[in-house]
Amino acid sequence: MKEYRVEKPQLGWKDRSKKLEEFLNLIAKEGWTLHTINTNQNGIMNVVFEREKYR
Numbered sequence: 377m378k379e380y381r382v383e384k385p386q387l388g389w390k391d392r393s394k395k396l397e398e399f400l401n402l403i404a405k406e407g408w409t410l411h412t413i414n415t416n417q418n419g420i421m422n423v424v425f426e427r428e429k430y431r
Contacts, residue, residue, distance in 0.1 A: 379429040381408060382422055399423075 383403070387395045400410060400423075408425035415421045 377429045381425045
């Protein structure tokens with residue numbers, strides 16, 4: 377069984393790619409893998425992660 381986590385990273389306007397990379401690596405250290413990245417027309421980003429629930 378999998379569990380999911382949804383995050384809305386606050387990346388600001390400067391160095392967004394580097395901040396996103398750091399954010400993804402931080403979450404990955406907790407055992408989460410990237411599932412989906414969604415953005416809407418206002419630029420709001422939702423990042424969905426998944427991992428096995430019973431590890």
